[in-house]
Amino acid sequence: MHTRRLICSRLTQKQTLFKLGILTCTLIIFYAYKNSEYAAYHRIQSSDFLELETFDVEEVLDVKANWKRTQHFITKPSYSKNTRRCPASPNKLLGNVSSTRLAEGQSWSQIEAQNQNIVSGGAYVPDECIPRHRVAIIIPLRNRDLHLRVLLAHMHPIWQRQLIEYKVFVITQVDGSAFNRAKLLNVGVAEAKKDGVYDCYVFQDADLLLENDHCLYTCHDANPRHLAMYIDKYSYEALQYRVLCSKYEEAKGAFNALKSVLKDEPVHEPEIPVVKYVGGVAMMTAEQFDSVNGLSNLYWGWGGEDDDLYFRMKAKGFAIDNPYGKNCSYRTIRPEHTAMENGENKARHFFLRYATARMNKEGFNTLRYSLLAYEERPLYTNITVDVGRQSNEMVEYFSRSSQESICSTKMRWDKKWWDSSD
């Protein structure tokens, strides 16, 4: 009896020790995990914009510091005295245009044979009339040669019928980092600015085919234009959505805090920020682009960069123009590339929260890239660039944090919208 009690008490002691051991280990692991999370968090908090990206290459082009004019643009046809300006509504247009949307299409040489008026580098100037618009068409790309072939086979004839002067710049990102669509668009503008004076920049995704050629690729002086408002993959609906980190409760909390500080002052309840989709195909004049400081460079992977641009546009008081309504629509080339293939950008809601507060300090004026190749191919100019990659701290932080903690992270350069004065 006595021995059994002794054995039992030893067992209980061992069990207690074992439990204590487990508890201590858990605490140590939890502490280490939290510590490294905080280290990453504090590192992120004290970062400057430029520290959020890194480069493996030596020579990085800083757009502000390295402004070289190279002028590649084609010479104009010699118009006679009687040549008129091209009509605002070109009479060659066909209306609805059928297209293949299968990414098998034709070979490059077949497409070239059908587009003999295109000058090397993918440029065109109508010779029967003096064009009203000079348009840089910028296509961000990586590993989508098939899509590009189908797109250019379909679009080159349309752009020519629209009687615009244009050049196609394909901005190819080298492998090795997450895709950064916005940065590639900034690069496209920087390279187009070196090439000549364009009065309109078009941001065109490689997988979208226009369905009606009456939707003109021309900018509007008053407001940025969004052509890809209606796309088959979104059931031809205009998209609107909310930014996750700016959810209503957060806005409401800020509103109440402000109300308690200001006591009797009248305070307007903040609006829940709604984003209107401006992705796919959008266009801006050079002035509009400069006024919003281009696009943010901080969006790596799928999603958010177009929403950030929308906030920039809204902050400058622009409305989003689409004069063609539902008559202007797009089909998606198959096979479709999905968000997941590109890797969803978990950080997007974090950056979107302060898109407007950040816009003057970060964007086209902080763009850095390394130019790897500039090739004038028959149907487009290919510009291959290394745009760097997201800093390790950022990758680490965003891969281990929950959406909730991401949403509550603050950066030293962020200012809350309710106390933002600059």
Ligand code: BGC
């Ligand atoms: C993303 C955008 C995207 C849109 C439509 C949003 O959640 O942030 O980048 O264009 O969804 O797919």
